[in-house]
Amino acid sequence: MSETPLSGWSNLAVLRHAPGGTGLPATDSVAEEVPLALVYNGISQAVMMATPLDLDDFAVGFSLSERIVDQPGDIYDIELVYTPGAVGAELRLSIASDCFMRLKERRRSQAGNTGCGLCGLESLGALDLEPAAVGAADVIAKAALLRAFASLASRQPLNALTGATHAAAWVGLDGAILTVREDVGRHNALDKLIGALARGGKRPPGFAIMSSRASYELVQKAARADIGLLATISAPTALAVRMAERAGICLVGFARQHGCVVYAHAARLLAE
The missing domain is CATH 3.40.140.10 (Cytidine Deaminase, domain 2)
Structure with a gap:
């Protein structure tokens, strides 16, 4: 079992208390939460606090759901860059030039965390509350x-x-x-x-x-x-x-x- 910050969890020493008893030394598995910087064609776009598992899926899903790319094929490469002992890691994505140009036009500082979808918005005018219409209509x-x-x-x-x-x-x-x-x-x-x-x-x-x-x-x-x-x-x-x-x-x-x-x-x- 790995204990590095990119393992998804760490085993930590704790003091476990039961009702009516004294605390006993124990070990508990605790989920990891690390800063992940998403970097597109060399430009950092977002820092998200996340569990460092399935990071290729996260990079693709974030890029699609945030409309940074239009389709998975617009992402040419994904590289995880992590230095042991560092605070966080970088997900470096190489994306199509037209997607990158569009990103630069609307680029904003977008620092996120695990409980907020608006962190980093510079103004209320940047908030998009008009959803896309879905075509899927399965009953x-x-x-x-x-x-x-x-x-x-x-x-x-x-x-x-x-x-x-x-x-x-x-x-x-x-x-x-x-x-x-x-x-x-x-x-x-x-x-x-x-x-x-x-x-x-x-x-x-x-x-x-x-x-x-x-x-x-x-x-x-x-x-x-x-x-x-x-x-x-x-x-x-x-x-x-x-x-x-x-x-x-x-x-x-x-x-x-x-x-x-x-x-x-x-x-x-x-x-x-």
Whole structure:
């Protein structure tokens, strides 16, 4: 088991207390959270706090969901640059010249963290609240949705180890989970999933589920990735619901064993 900051977790010495007892020395697995600079054609564009796993997926997914590139083929190369002992690492991407020129025209300082999608915005005018319209319109059975959530925890090995990560999963129409990505940040987890699906070629029909609440940025990223149904285990925000309505996304919250709540485009989730 690696203990470097790029292993995804570290084993740390702790003092574990039980009710009515004294603290006992123990070891606990703790998720890593490191600064990752995304550098495009030599220019640093963003610094995100993320779990350093599945970084190629993250680089591709972030680049697509932030509209830095239009398709995976616009990314020619991805290089991870990490110096042992350094505070963070760099993901250096070589991208198509037209994408890079567009990036330079709208470039802004964009420092992000695990719980905020607006960090680094210079003004309210730079905020994009108009989502892309999705073309995906698969009708999903409620049984398939609940089946997926019932098996999600068993597909989260890093969270089982550390208790600190979110998951984003792509689910087939029958409710079988096909791909899962984890990260301490829910936005990063979705970017990793988007990247993994894009790198895998043709995406199978299905929908996305997440072990988090639904913020506006998750809906925005889903819209840009043409995800027609997004379901989360916790609540959405009102802004996320309004964006889902405009984007054509079926947005589901509180998806748990007992049922779920549909907030937008309810006709696309079929009851038995």
